[in-house]
Amino acid sequence: xxxxxxxxFFLVLLTxxxxxxASAQKIGVMFSESSEKYAKTTxxxxxxxxxxxxxxxxxxxxxxxxxxxxxxxxxYHMYKQMGYDVEKVSESMLSDVNALTKFDAVVFPYTVMMNxxxxxxxxxxxxxxxxxxxxxxxxxxxxxxxxxxGKPDVSPLIFHADSWIFEWxxxxxxxxxxxxxxxxxxxxxxxxxxxxxxxxxNAQAELGRKLAMTDTSYNWxxxxxxxxxxxxxxQPVLFFSKYDATDxxxxxxxxxxxxxxxxxxxxxxxxxIGYKIMDYIHVEADDNWEDHTKGxxxxxxxxxxxxxxxMKASLNxxxxxxxxNNKRQYNLSLYTDGxxxxxxxxxxxxxxxxxxxxNGNVPARGTLKVEILNSSGKVVGTSHQRYxxxxxxxxxxxxxxxxxxxKHHEKFEIYLKGLPAGVYTARTSFTEGRLxxxxxxxxxxxxxxxxxxxxxxxxxxxxxxxxxxxxxxSQSGGxxxxxxxxxxxxxxxxxxxxxxxxxKTITRTQAATMVLRALGVSPSxxxxxxxxxxxxxxxxxxxxxxxxxxGIISPQNGRINGNAPMTxxxxxxxxVNGFKLVGPTTRNFTDVPVTHQHYKAIxxxxxxxxxTGYQDSSFRPEQPMNRQNFSQFVxxxxxxxxK
Numbered sequence: 001x002x003x004x005x006x007x008x009f010f011l012v013l014l015t016x017x018x019x020x021x022a023s024a025q026k027i028g029v030m031f032s033e034s035s036e037k038y039a040k041t042t043x044x045x046x047x048x049x050x051x052x053x054x055x056x057x058x059x060x061x062x063x064x065x066x067x068x069x070x071x072x073x074x075x076y077h078m079y080k081q082m083g084y085d086v087e088k089v090s091e092s093m094l095s096d097v098n099a100l101t102k103f104d105a106v107v108f109p110y111t112v113m114m115n116x117x118x119x120x121x122x123x124x125x126x127x128x129x130x131x132x133x134x135x136x137x138x139x140x141x142x143x144x145x146x147x148x149x150g151k152p153d154v155s156p157l158i159f160h161a162d163s164w165i166f167e168w169x170x171x172x173x174x175x176x177x178x179x180x181x182x183x184x185x186x187x188x189x190x191x192x193x194x195x196x197x198x199x200x201x202n203a204q205a206e207l208g209r210k211l212a213m214t215d216t217s218y219n220w221x222x223x224x225x226x227x228x229x230x231x232x233x234x235q236p237v238l239f240f241s242k243y244d245a246t247d248x249x250x251x252x253x254x255x256x257x258x259x260x261x262x263x264x265x266x267x268x269x270x271x272x273i274g275y276k277i278m279d280y281i282h283v284e285a286d287d288n289w290e291d292h293t294k295g296x297x298x299x300x301x302x303x304x305x306x307x308x309x310x311m312k313a314s315l316n317x318x319x320x321x322x323x324x325n326n327k328r329q330y331n332l333s334l335y336t337d338g339x340x341x342x343x344x345x346x347x348x349x350x351x352x353x354x355x356x357x358x359n360g361n362v363p364a365r366g367t368l369k370v371e372i373l374n375s376s377g378k379v380v381g382t383s384h385q386r387y388x389x390x391x392x393x394x395x396x397x398x399x400x401x402x403x404x405x406x407k408h409h410e411k412f413e414i415y416l417k418g419l420p421a422g423v424y425t426a427r428t429s430f431t432e433g434r435l436x437x438x439x440x441x442x443x444x445x446x447x448x449x450x451x452x453x454x455x456x457x458x459x460x461x462x463x464x465x466x467x468x469x470x471x472x473x474s475q476s477g478g479x480x481x482x483x484x485x486x487x488x489x490x491x492x493x494x495x496x497x498x499x500x501x502x503x504k505t506i507t508r509t510q511a512a513t514m515v516l517r518a519l520g521v522s523p524s525x526x527x528x529x530x531x532x533x534x535x536x537x538x539x540x541x542x543x544x545x546x547x548x549x550x551g552i553i554s555p556q557n558g559r560i561n562g563n564a565p566m567t568x569x570x571x572x573x574x575x576v577n578g579f580k581l582v583g584p585t586t587r588n589f590t591d592v593p594v595t596h597q598h599y600k601a602i603x604x605x606x607x608x609x610x611x612t613g614y615q616d617s618s619f620r621p622e623q624p625m626n627r628q629n630f631s632q633f634v635x636x637x638x639x640x641x642x643k
Contacts, residue, residue, distance in 0.1 A: 001085075002582050017519050020134025021336050025078055025084070025085060025313065026085050026087060026102060027087070028086075028088070028103040028107070029076045029086055029109045030072065030077065030109070031088045031089065032068070032108075032111045032112075032113060032394055033091055033566070034091065034114075034143050034146065035068045035112050036067075036069045036072075037146075038112060038146065039066070039631075040064060041147060041149075042104075042154055043153040044065060045059055045060055045061045045063055045152060046151075046152030046156060047152075048154045050157075051436070052159065052435045052436065053162060056407070059154055059157070063514045065290060066279075069292060070289050070291050070295070071279075071288075072288075072289050073285070073288075073289060074109070074278050074283045075107050075135065075278065079107070081214060081285075084315070085540050091118065092592070094114070094118045094120060095115075095117050095118050095121055097121040097124045097583065097584045099155045099585065100121065100130060101125065102633045103132070103317055105126075105132045106131070106531065107132070107135065107315065108134045108135060108139075108610045109135045110135065110137055110278065112138075112141050113139070113146065113155075114142075114143055115581075116144075116169070116170065116424055118143075120402055120582045121518050122514070123582075124608070125584055126174060126266060126268035126270060127265060127266030127328065127583075128268065128584050128586050128607045129268050131270070131319045131320075132269075132270045132272060132318060132625065133271045133277050133315055133316075134270065134271065134365070136274065136275060137220070137222070138168060138171065138175075139168055139171050141166065142160050142169065144160075145160065161599030162365075162389030162390070163365065164179040164404070165363050165365070165391070165392050165404055166365060167179040170326040171439070172363055173328065173363060174265060174270055175263065176226060176229065176361065176388075177225060177227060177261070178394070179225065180225055180251060180257070182220055183222075183248045183251060183252050183422075184219065184221075184247040184248070185215070185252070186213070186217070187215070187216050187217075187241050188227060188242070189212055189213070189214045189240075189278065190211070190214075190238050190239065191239060191241040192237065193238075193255060195237050197237045198317055199237050199271070199310070199313045200238075203309040205312070207309050208310070211306045211399040211511060212278070212306060213302065213306050214301070214302040215301055216301075217300040219257065219275075221274055223251065223600050224261070225320070226258075227394040228393065230361070233326045233361075234261050234262070235261065235263075236257075237262045237271075238373050239251075239254075239258060240256075240257060242273075244254075244308060258274070259273070260272065260275075261311070261435045262276065263359075265326060266326060266327065266328065267322055268318075271314040272601075276378065277310070278295055280301040280302070280306070281297055282295060282296055290567055291441055301604070321326060321531045323479065327359070327562030328609075330362055330639045332354075332357065332447060334357075334358055334430055335355055335449055336352045336354045336355070336370075336428050338353045339352045339464050341352075341453050341461065342462065342498075342592045344415075347415050347416060348415070348417070349415050349416070350411070350413070350416065350426060350462075352411075352426075352428075353412075354370060354412065354428050355408070355410070356391065356407070356410075356430055357408075360390065362391050363390055364390075364393075364430075365388060365389055366387075366431045366432040366433055366443075367386065367388070367431045367433075368385065368386060369386075369431075370384045370385070370412060370426070370428045370429075371426075371427050371429075372414060372416060372427075373424065374422060375422060381415065381416040383414070383531060384414050386388055386408075387410055391407070391408065393403040393406070396601060420457070424453055424455065425450055425452055425467065426453065427490070428450075429448035429488075429489060430448070440550060440578075441519065441578060442580065443520065444520055445518075445520065446519065446636075446638045446639065446640065447485055447488070447489070447611040450467045450487075451465075452465050452467050468498070469487065470499055470502075471485055471500060472499055473502055477628070481628070482628075483502070483628060483631050485638075486514070486518075486635055487607075489518070491517040492514060503626050503627070503628065504629075505565045505566075505625070505626055505627075506565070507563050507565065508544070508553055508560070508563070509543055509544060509562040510566070510627070511553075511571065511630055512568035513576070513630070515547065515574050518578075518579065521546065523545075524546045525542055527542060529541060529544055529545035529560060530549055531558060531560045532558050533560060533561065534562060540613050544562050548560070550577060551577035552577055553570065554573070565625070568620055568622075568623050568625060569601075569602065569619075570594070571630060572611075572621070575610070575633060576638045579610060579641045580638070581604050583603065583604035583605070583608045584603070584607050585600065586603065586607050587607065587613075588617070589606075589617060590617050591617055591618045591619060591620060592619050592621055602619055
């Protein structure tokens with residue numbers, strides 16, 4: 001009887017204790033100091049010349065916007081009054097992905113200013129399972145280009161991204177959409193149309209009627225359209241259903257473009273809203289309202305209860321557990337055809353057409369480069385290169401905006417005067433990253449194709465052949481394509497032209513060499529290494545000293561141990577620090593406690609799906625790695641980190 005009574009008491013107690021899931025239901029509302037300040041600034045008109053493309057753009061006057069702080073306060077008080085546990089999110093918290101993980105969802109009211117690190121942290125947070133509601137104009141402007149007093153406001157321009165494909169820079173892949181245009185609508189109504197999405201169903205169930213919001217003024221909205229959306233990861237849930245007039249009739253069409261979209265990205269969920277929904281909402285609360293409105297809705301907006309119901313349903317949807325994992329698929333194809341190499345009146349010429357095509361579900365940008373290397377691996381002549389500001393993640397040819405392309409053809413000629421007879425390699429590669437991103441870890445080659453040509457001298461045409469793979473790397477071995485790509489990139493060279501030794505343990509020096517090559521960093525003779533087991537001038541010193549500068553490898557008890565095996569824990573450090581990877585702490589490995597020196601690095605690799613660990617939930621951080629396994633991790637990182 002006592003046992004039964006205790007069991008009943010224990011069950012009753014459990015009933016009243018908060019569950020782990022319930023206790024974690026915390027909502028963040030972004031309070032962006034930069035966005036608040038930006039809203040209040042005014043700036044004159046002018047012109048701006050893009051440093052990357054030389055394109056001259058008109059800069060329109062910047063007027064004083066309505067208070068961004070008031071919109072943030074509206075969201076904060078609205079959700080508190082709805083019963084949520086709400087906390088304000090600062091810009092410093094937004095820069096720390098682990099600070100975001102305590103929230104089930106974060107709401108961004110008019111957060112137009114973010115820097116690269118903040119966007120990358122937010123992207124990693126959502127990818128790992130976080131939720132976000134973007135209430136118009138999400139991180140469209142680069143805070144590094146905050147307008148200077150008395151100068152034109154260039155922050156909304158896309159000169160740092162160079163393409164509307166990347167309107168939101170590294171957040172673009174979350175929205176999985178192409179930007180179409182900023183459009184003015186007069187007397188416009190937003191409805192759910194025929195959408196049956198749970199957000200709509202729950203909002204309309206709470207209202208007890210169809211949802212509708214009307215703006216009687218002449219106001220801006222943002223028009224986007226999803227990419228190919230093969231997995232139905234993004235769905236319009238609200239539409240611009242009707243309007244009396246628009247400034248861009250050729251672009252706009254009623255019930256065509258979504259006014260809000262429900263998006264699944266990685267393990268997380270997002271709602272993106274393309275109109276000023278916070279201006280419809282009325283909230284009564286005592287606070288330091290800037291416009292002295294005390295949370296009033298704008299007089300030209302009708303639909304307070306509808307906007308609240310939609311924002312509530314959106315928040316509940318993004319913070320709910322997501323059973324799917326819509327993985328990031330970076331997948332470019334790169335090839336050359338029409339190859340010719342012969343003597344012309346201008347000298348020896350190499351001619352071809354290079355094609356790069358985006359077959360994945362994330363956009364890509366970077367530099368297509370063709371270079372000729374001699375038998376010693378040195379570049380000869382002048383290389384050909386072209387910066388591609390954006391390849392859309394869309395295989396269709398009839399894009400809504402003809403500027404959005406998923407495939408690029410590049411015809412080129414490289415002249416090599418006085419080329420001696422010999423064997424040469426033509427390497428065509430794609431280097432990810434914006435032109436203005438100079439820091440190591442933000443620009444690196446992701447893929448390459450190599451062809452060999454034999455030039456006998458005189459007026460003969462060169463003879464082309466494929467570059468053979470290592471004989472000891474089997475196509476059925478699991479790492480074949482990783483090693484093949486790294487070989488084409490020049491990241492791995494093997495012990496000789498035919499031998500890679502895939503199952504041989506990789507040393508710390510060899511691993512550091514591979515990571516530096518993948519990052520495009522040459523070992524520096526000026527780098528210093530204060531260890532007891534390696535002196536300047538000895539083999540591997542420059543490599544290990546340079547790698548130590550970037551945190552790729554670290555001394556161990558005063559020794560660098562260059563000939564020791566590279567362990568899985570050290571591998572995590574090398575990739576996370578070298579490529580500046582960002583990811584939250586979301587995974588428990590049985591053999592990696594919080595106190596482990598590589599705990600955060602291992603957690604980051606797991607959050608980005610670069611590693612899954614072993615089936616027994618271990619990671620085995622002290623286990624030595626072989627050459628093919630390390631190659632797999634490096635190549636996987638190239639594809640996962642490209643942005």
